Amino acid sequence: MTVLDSAAAGVPATDLVRVATEKRATTAKKGLTSPWASIAAIVIAVLWTIPTFGLFVTSFRPEADTRTTGWWTAFTEPSFTFDNYTEVLFGGQSPLSNYFVNSVIIAIPSVLIPIVLATLAAYAFAWMRFPGRDFLFVAVFALQIVPLQVALIPLLEIYVSTGLSNSYWTVWISHSIFALPLAIFLLHNSMRDIPVELVEAARVDGAGHVRIFTTIMLPLMKPAIAAFAVFQFLWVWNDLLVALTFAGGTRDVAPLTVRVAELTGSRGSDYYLLAAGAFVSIIVPLIVFLSLQRFFVRGLLAGSVKG
């Protein structure tokens, strides 16, 4: 804002930006001159990183080593292997690769369905006129406060009575339903930011709601949809409660989180397997985090109340 205002007053904006960066640079130097601040920051950063790092190192250590010595000894007596990953991914009765596939198959429709439904609903709430619109919108908005625990038992009863329980369908449907209130709310917010003139111009040209929706709204909503998609994907991928309730009983459907949680119970001291297993389940969100950090942070912050 300040840059724009002074540009109007005749000062070249680039100069102002340069001045601003120089000012930033001096304050940055000030920050670094306080050694205690730097030390405190480094201590927190190390404390926050060590736990993950320790398990990461362990996932590459031979089984015998992980049972007798701590991971920190791996630096004085290095010995590393990929065996843990091979065993956990492909070995035994129920290999993790199987659950990895389940996680992917659960995630795709669980992200796709609520996005489509919620963009349509958000459009209706933002740009259509029909009786009871405001009441309906407030009702959907209010549903955000319902913790999903409140819905689990009756939903399971419905699934059991329809013979759908322990299939992908129940997990897809449940995740879609639980995502809707938040998705509608977020997408409605960004849909309202689109200038009215755009929609009105299209109406004058004779475009119907469906055309406005597909040709104007969808392209303009891309960033908001992407942020929600990233959030919903991580939510579904990392979810344990919904998966455990609706697909926990079967190897054919259960996702990675269910299996890794099960392993911590049944093979609680086999850290060579647990470490590799945990990282198999972490790797996808980690890639999402590193490659889509912008959408990731936006999506997570927007959706932090969900659940």
Place this chain on the structure above:
Amino acid sequence: MTLLDKILQLGVAVAIFAAVMALVLLLADRARGRRAEFVQSAAFLVPTVLLLLVGLIWPALRTLYQSFFNRSSVSFVGLDNYIRVFTQPELLLVLRNTALWVVITPILATAIGLVYAVLIDRSRVEAFAKALIFLPMAISFVGASVIWKFLYDYKQVRIVDGEPTEQIGLVNQFIVWLGGDPQNLIINEPWNTFLLIIVMIWIQAGFAMTVLSAAIKAIPDDIVEAARLDGVGAFRMFFSITLPSIRPALVVVLTTISIGVLKVFDIVRTMTGGQFGTSVVANEFYDQSFQSSDLGVGSTLAIVLFALVMPIVIYNVRQMRKVDSQ
């Protein structure tokens, strides 16, 4: 099921959904005349409203109803389940633990996130430093639980070839390095609850740091500059300028973390399964509903959770509006 079966199911599901939505949009597009707007809005909303009615509103009402019935939802028991939740010693412990979680986690996570945000503000490595703390948010609660369970691991000390066996958990190794005896940390009541709380703090500090860092950057430069010219030191700057300026964001962070903490399930489930006196409301809900098959107490715990979360969410939403309108 083979891999092919699974992919086939996925394909069928996506195709059915796409076909239904395409049909709905096509029909809506053909609506003409006075009632066109109404027909179209119905087409846009009916699938969503139906799903919410069947999947959220009806189940919530049914849970409320079941909370007044016995374990198999056959006979009406009035408030018995609620009385049990608030009097039975095991369930009181669950409530006490939940209270500990919801008091400690938001305060510590926010404090650490705030201090870190202030420390790294405008430093050269800010983006990298932020990523380090934010990273745990990408990890599932289950993954985080494995990470910390390993950290807390305890091995009974035996003598092999004249040497005592080593600890593989870092925390116990530290205790040994400091000259203490290793402890079976995870079953040590009541401290184990605090050990689980640390996991949640570890996850949530990144969230607090990100929101508060943005709030700190939004403080107008001239205020900070003016204070600096007046010779205000770092500590006074923090307490009389930074803190008051970011108050609304602080409230949002505290309440948001509280809501997440009230619903915490995965960490307790994975680390202890709710044993050793560590259960919390969301975990006890799962145990009672799906393991003890006591639908009465299970539903009651869900309603209690709802009642605990509701006021915080309402307050949170109001504060969020304030922050947005600034």
